Amino acid sequence: MLRNIKVAFRTLFSQKLYAFIIIVGLGIGLAISTLLLSWVQDERSFDSFHAKAKDIYRVNSHFLSGAKIQNWSSSQAAVAPHAKDAVPGVIDAVRVSAIWGDMKKFEANGNTFYEKEETAAYVDPSFFTMFDFPIRKGSVFPDVNSVVLTESYAGKYFGKEDPLGKVITVDNKKQYTVCGTIADMPRTSTIQYSMLFPIKSLNGMYSGKGDWKSMDADWGSFYVVTYLQLKPGTDTAKTNKLLSEQWIKGSTKETIPHRGYTVQPLPDTHLYEISGEEGLMKVVRIFFIVAIVILLIAGINYVNLATARAHQRAVEISVRKLIGANRWQLFHQFMTESAVVFVLAAILSVIVMWILLPFYNDLTEKTTGFAEISGQILLTLAISSVIMLLMAAVYPALRLMRFNPIQSLKGRTAMSGGMFRKMLVVTQFFISIVLIGCTIAIGMQLKYINNKPLGFNRDNVILFEARNMYDHIEAAKDRLGDIPGVKAVFSGNADLATLNNGTSDTDWDGREENMSLNIKFMSVDADFMPAMQMEMKEGRMFRPGKADSASYILNEAAIRVIGMKDPIGKRFKLKNTDGIIVGVVKDFHISSMHNKIPPVVLTYRPRGWMVNVRTSGENTPATLAAIEKIWKEYNPEYRFEHTFMQDSFTKIYSEETRTGKLFTWFAGVAVFLSCLGLFGLATFTIHQRTKEIGIRKVLGASVTGIVQLITKDFVKLVIIAILLATPLSWYATEQWLQGYEYRTIIPFWVFLLAGGVAVLVAVFTIGTQSVKAALMNPVRTLKTE
Numbered sequence: 001m002l003r004n005i006k007v008a009f010r011t012l013f014s015q016k017l018y019a020f021i022i023i024v025g026l027g028i029g030l031a032i033s034t035l036l037l038s039w040v041q042d043e044r045s046f047d048s049f050h051a052k053a054k055d056i057y058r059v060n061s062h063f064l065s066g067a068k069i070q071n072w073s074s075s076q077a078a079v080a081p082h083a084k085d086a087v088p089g090v091i092d093a094v095r096v097s098a099i100w101g102d103m104k105k106f107e108a109n110g111n112t113f114y115e116k117e118e119t120a121a122y123v124d125p126s127f128f129t130m131f132d133f134p135i136r137k138g139s140v141f142p143d144v145n146s147v148v149l150t151e152s153y154a155g156k157y158f159g160k161e162d163p164l165g166k167v168i169t170v171d172n173k174k175q176y177t178v179c180g181t182i183a184d185m186p187r188t189s190t191i192q193y194s195m196l197f198p199i200k201s202l203n204g205m206y207s208g209k210g211d212w213k214s215m216d217a218d219w220g221s222f223y224v225v226t227y228l229q230l231k232p233g234t235d236t237a238k239t240n241k242l243l244s245e246q247w248i249k250g251s252t253k254e255t256i257p258h259r260g261y262t263v264q265p266l267p268d269t270h271l272y273e274i275s276g277e278e279g280l281m282k283v284v285r286i287f288f289i290v291a292i293v294i295l296l297i298a299g300i301n302y303v304n305l306a307t308a309r310a311h312q313r314a315v316e317i318s319v320r321k322l323i324g325a326n327r328w329q330l331f332h333q334f335m336t337e338s339a340v341v342f343v344l345a346a347i348l349s350v351i352v353m354w355i356l357l358p359f360y361n362d363l364t365e366k367t368t369g370f371a372e373i374s375g376q377i378l379l380t381l382a383i384s385s386v387i388m389l390l391m392a393a394v395y396p397a398l399r400l401m402r403f404n405p406i407q408s409l410k411g412r413t414a415m416s417g418g419m420f421r422k423m424l425v426v427t428q429f430f431i432s433i434v435l436i437g438c439t440i441a442i443g444m445q446l447k448y449i450n451n452k453p454l455g456f457n458r459d460n461v462i463l464f465e466a467r468n469m470y471d472h473i474e475a476a477k478d479r480l481g482d483i484p485g486v487k488a489v490f491s492g493n494a495d496l497a498t499l500n501n502g503t504s505d506t507d508w509d510g511r512e513e514n515m516s517l518n519i520k521f522m523s524v525d526a527d528f529m530p531a532m533q534m535e536m537k538e539g540r541m542f543r544p545g546k547a548d549s550a551s552y553i554l555n556e557a558a559i560r561v562i563g564m565k566d567p568i569g570k571r572f573k574l575k576n577t578d579g580i581i582v583g584v585v586k587d588f589h590i591s592s593m594h595n596k597i598p599p600v601v602l603t604y605r606p607r608g609w610m611v612n613v614r615t616s617g618e619n620t621p622a623t624l625a626a627i628e629k630i631w632k633e634y635n636p637e638y639r640f641e642h643t644f645m646q647d648s649f650t651k652i653y654s655e656e657t658r659t660g661k662l663f664t665w666f667a668g669v670a671v672f673l674s675c676l677g678l679f680g681l682a683t684f685t686i687h688q689r690t691k692e693i694g695i696r697k698v699l700g701a702s703v704t705g706i707v708q709l710i711t712k713d714f715v716k717l718v719i720i721a722i723l724l725a726t727p728l729s730w731y732a733t734e735q736w737l738q739g740y741e742y743r744t745i746i747p748f749w750v751f752l753l754a755g756g757v758a759v760l761v762a763v764f765t766i767g768t769q770s771v772k773a774a775l776m777n778p779v780r781t782l783k784t785e
Helices: 001-014 015-044 079-086 151-160 199-205 237-251 280-312 314-322 325-366 375-402 403-410 418-451 466-483 556-562 620-634 646-654 653-690 690-698 703-737 751-775 778-784
Strands: 056-065 067-070 088-096 103-108 111-116 118-121 133-140 146-150 166-169 176-184 197-199 222-230 260-265 461-465 486-492 507-508 517-526 536-541 551-555 569-572 577-585 600-604 608-613
Touching: 015 280, 015 325, 015 653, 056 237, 079 088, 079 222, 079 237, 103 151, 111 151, 118 199, 146 151, 146 222, 176 222, 197 199, 222 237, 237 260, 280 653, 325 653, 418 653, 418 703, 418 751, 418 778, 461 620, 461 646, 466 486, 466 608, 466 620, 486 517, 551 556, 551 569, 556 577, 556 600, 569 600, 569 653, 608 620, 646 653, 653 751, 690 703, 703 751
Parallel strands: 118 197, 146 176, 517 600, 551 577
Antiparallel strands: 056 067, 056 222, 056 260, 088 118, 088 222, 103 111, 103 166, 133 176, 146 197, 166 176, 461 608, 486 608, 507 569, 536 577, 551 600, 569 577
């Protein structure tokens, strides 16, 4: 065995270019495939750490709005208790409600902390038993004024002191006592909070007025996420039906048709949409395929060069057979050489991963490390390597073992396989062209999204919460408007990019029986629409003063859904307020372009808790400093936090942006590996035809003619790949674009361009070697031969 290894190293490195190409190609292919498979596994592993994950379901709500079904991941607070009491198969129920308000101030141990709303939540005590977030120290909510912290937050607030019994004051008002701690929630959890408060503390919202007397009886407000633990084998279709019946029984005054619930398995909530359609799962599948494809390209390089190189070893094998080597000795030698290649490639892949991990984690927003690369991924790569080993080593070894050594030494032995290698080259470039085409298409859609008019101007708009400025908003707006660089100051009660306020409590003139409208609503001041440069289709914008306190402006989508003609001056009711429609604003985007523009109604309110400041975009740091100075006069105890409206929209498409970047890099890797293999084959071909090239030059062939002679066969293969890849690229991008309600048109020439890029790269790769061969001295070449 040791002798075989020594011979393998000597044979391998006797041709350094060959060794470099196959080891580098395999090493990079293994590294990139491993990272991609790790990303795929990470996305698929969300929430799988819960012991009861297969039995936990999220309750999603659905109802008819106009002619379209709306799906929400939130539900009413009454669902959980009624599900436990009246729906067979329900073992337990948990409600989770986010903390309202964009910023909260927390004081503990004499220190002040400012936390985002996603940091904390209200939960039921069963949260700690249904999910694997067990109490590490202390107990669960002995009263409504208690709080559970994660271990990192306990350290953040109280250092090394025991946090149990310590008090946290929220917004200078309410005090909560730390009753317990839990381990930090895993990164692969869709539930991510650091502070947990008892949901019963929300009962204070219910004062006995209105239809809902308590939280457990509230069927009108969708502000919690409900999780159910079902008995194994429970019929979820029946559960959906029984849950929906509870809604209808609990809210007899509602006339919304087709309303109900659908339970969604907890592990699916990360990868699938609320409606059950593929969301992130589509991207996961795509990148799983890309990982296999890159591994396939690297393997094709190895198989191509190994089978091609087998021709050159015919004489060597013949001599070995004549001096007594038997077939199995030769077979073992070939297998040893291949094993050495794979070991060296594996070592190189580890080095490449180590170098790329920081960049890869930054690109994917992951924290992948070597320890997180599981045995399942390594098993996949091992199986792939064995397949490549069989193709690249066993096949040529068996072929070489069978031929007649005497015939070989006379130069009469040839091995077939040219067609096989050509098919592999076509496959490589077929894959590369598909990836290039898809990358260009994704880039065009992202450009379309970023440049498409939204129906308002989002540029240079700074948003921040008014807080105590709310009571002095007019004076504050005047002062903010005097800041150099500020063009407009206006207020509303939400960020347009994340407008989630919705209700079905609506009525209007001419409403048909059983027709419902689920509509997004937002309160704005009189300056909001002009400052945002919204356009009216008909009617007017709001005017300052009490006269518009019951006036409504609907968007075109809302008018289309309710089917109202000549809407100006007609009655419209939102919740408990009857009013009239004074205007129809042209449709504007308030969320992702994956979805159609929803019905929206704007109401007038002279003061809003969200202040918007439009600037000239020049000297933004100085403008922000001046805004902060004024804001701090009204809110001295709080930290000034702001966002840019542009950033809010950018965040919506962060997943698409990451996908586009990943495709660009991996398409580049695929092209590089394909060209690496093509370079090796071109070198092999030129070596085989050295004598022919020399003779042609002696007979008067030009350098251009020789280059064309060598490159034309390879270019033919790339053109075949283009013809096969173009329709698939077009079909794949069309399927991907179906996920967008608003999408660009990808012209067919884009895919031809991808093919053109592949041809140019292939010609350049082959041409460098061809020119070198064509410029060689033919006399020297023929002497060598």
